[in-house]
Amino acid sequence: MSSPLAAFERAHLRVIERNWLSANQIIFYDSEHAGSVVDTGYIKHQDMTVALVREALAGRHLTRILNTHLHSDHCGGNALLIRSFGAELLLPSASFDAAKHWTPLEAEFASVAQRCERFTPTAKLNPGTVISLGARDWEIHAAPGHDPNSIILFEPIERILISADALWENGFGIIFPEIDGQSGFTEQQSILDRIEELAPRIVIPGHGKIFTDVNAALERARTRLTALRAEPIKHARHSLKALIQFLMLELESTTRDSLALHVQDAKLFHNMCALMQMPQLQAVNWAIDSLVAGGHLTERDGRIALA
């Protein structure tokens, strides 16, 4: 199937669809000689990211890297891209200081047992302002919910939305604040309402393919959010499974004991298990059992692996 991005739009941007471990990249053709990229994938795939970005730039120089939010699957290629191209790094204003000092950000990655190489930001993306990308003006909107500091980008003439993890074709990302003792469901509700007001024609999500049936996606997202709000324990269970599946994409093959050890000191794993009212080892084994039963993982000769 051909992309919903018409030839005209393809002259301004290109989407590199990745997977669940690495978020999608959006390449902007700012001029004949210069380009920008939004989001850079997970560190495990950084060499592939640099190669894909280089190919998509078609001889242009990468001058700017932007992140919608600082989750390891969206900013894991920052350091290598900066080394490779010497690009500027623009971050959501709410995350700028944490990234600059690094220690708070390092603690966030540790809290989910994920890794990321240090990078240094050079400028802020301020919600309520506009940034020129691919010779178009893109509005920067704050998008708390999945991540309190996330932004999304909207181009109001062609009505294209870069939705990060606030809206996927089927759902949205884990509402992290809710497993960290803070409010997130209410903010997620508001960002879905905000997206409906913006009325995008095309959505480029953080993961998965570009989609155009935005109303159907919003309806699925709202149904899911209502269900999670009604039973936060379901959100904790879903989050634990999703984070273990993410770790398995990185580890590929391991044992139950090593996996349990890997997440032993991770703060958000403690929190999710507490919300599930289960001891951590039992909760982790429950999540592995469900992922094996669901066909996402296999278990053979004492090892668990990606299916």
Ligand SMILES: [Zn+2]
């Ligand atoms: Zn995310």
